[in-house]
Amino acid sequence: MSEAGSEAGSGPAPRKVPVLAFEKLSKEFKLGLRLRRVQAVRDVDLEVQQGEIFGYLGPNGAGKTTSMKMAMGLIRPTGGRALIFGESVERPAVRRRVGYLPEHPYFYDYLTGFEILDFYGQLYEMPKKKRHARVDELLTIVGLDHARDRTLRRFSKGMLQRIGIAQAILNDPDLVVLDEPMSGLDPMGRKEVRDIILALKEQGKTVFFSSHILHDIETICDRVAIIINGRVERMGSLGELLTGNAGLVEVVATGASPELLARLEGDGFTAAVAGHGHRLVVEEGGLDPVLRALLDGGATITHVEPMRESLEELFVREAGAHHAE
Numbered sequence: 001m002s003e004a005g006s007e008a009g010s011g012p013a014p015r016k017v018p019v020l021a022f023e024k025l026s027k028e029f030k031l032g033l034r035l036r037r038v039q040a041v042r043d044v045d046l047e048v049q050q051g052e053i054f055g056y057l058g059p060n061g062a063g064k065t066t067s068m069k070m071a072m073g074l075i076r077p078t079g080g081r082a083l084i085f086g087e088s089v090e091r092p093a094v095r096r097r098v099g100y101l102p103e104h105p106y107f108y109d110y111l112t113g114f115e116i117l118d119f120y121g122q123l124y125e126m127p128k129k130k131r132h133a134r135v136d137e138l139l140t141i142v143g144l145d146h147a148r149d150r151t152l153r154r155f156s157k158g159m160l161q162r163i164g165i166a167q168a169i170l171n172d173p174d175l176v177v178l179d180e181p182m183s184g185l186d187p188m189g190r191k192e193v194r195d196i197i198l199a200l201k202e203q204g205k206t207v208f209f210s211s212h213i214l215h216d217i218e219t220i221c222d223r224v225a226i227i228i229n230g231r232v233e234r235m236g237s238l239g240e241l242l243t244g245n246a247g248l249v250e251v252v253a254t255g256a257s258p259e260l261l262a263r264l265e266g267d268g269f270t271a272a273v274a275g276h277g278h279r280l281v282v283e284e285g286g287l288d289p290v291l292r293a294l295l296d297g298g299a300t301i302t303h304v305e306p307m308r309e310s311l312e313e314l315f316v317r318e319a320g321a322h323h324a325e
């Protein structure tokens, strides 16, 4: 059931059914008495494969939450559809394999950290002994051991966010959908959430999460879709998307004499002070002679790296292009 055409003995390798697929997914809201229309999501096509960490990146109001709610079967698409493991999320067998962190989770705040997770475990009908062991394990995973017996009313925003993540992975789901899992967290907290997501991937899980914080996505995602005003404008691996400065290499060297630098600059290279050394941006084809000249001139090369456009630059470029329309 999970692999299309798996009965064929020969021929092309069977195509894997994506863990999550949006097919022309669309949502139009009607607002107010005059039924003003808001096209929140427009014909979004995407596929997330097993084991991927997929980042859904977009500015405020782009349509991320709306898409995710449709994927979870919480609101109905007005066009297209969302499939999980090739099936409707409304099927209980599918639902059991998915964990979800909503954007604004609501928790009963008179319960303790332990009690709230135990409560969710009961919803999954986990037997008591197994459930208690799992809740303790989760509190450790999300770094809330110390708050096991504290009521949620006395939790900080970051602690509540961690409870939300624990709740999303409680039943050991194969697909984890997280709507802004790093929101409200400080840099340490963001790193911890990134580590939790990477650990899920190591266990073979698939993670689909949204963010407008580029750094969070840049460091851990296998693939990214950039959604702006309801439309996916760009999609691919970071390597595919970040081609803006392709062909340029950054070289940093120390101990180069002013004459040598002047000569290299004269050849069209740009030099700037970087820490204690000098930074040169060189075209890939012209790298060898520059390195040779530096070494022959007694300089020490401390860094040679192909330049990549950061996701931030790409994001601002795409969002900016859209604003200009």
Ligand SMILES: Nc1ncnc2c1ncn2[C@@H]1O[C@H](COP(=O)(O)OP(=O)(O)OP(=O)(O)O)[C@@H](O)[C@H]1O
Residues within 6 Å of the ligand: 029, 030, 031, 038, 039, 040, 058, 059, 060, 061, 062, 063, 064, 065, 066, 067, 103, 212
């Ligand atoms: N229930 C609703 N009724 C009417 N319009 C809505 C509703 N929910 C969302 N929208 C509109 O749909 C668009 C997309 O909203 P959505 O919440 O999906 O964006 P988002 O990408 O999650 O943004 P953010 O980063 O701020 O969370 C926005 O214009 C929003 O105002």
Ligand SMILES: [Mg+2]
Residues within 6 Å of the ligand: 064, 065, 066, 103, 179
């Ligand atoms: Mg949102």
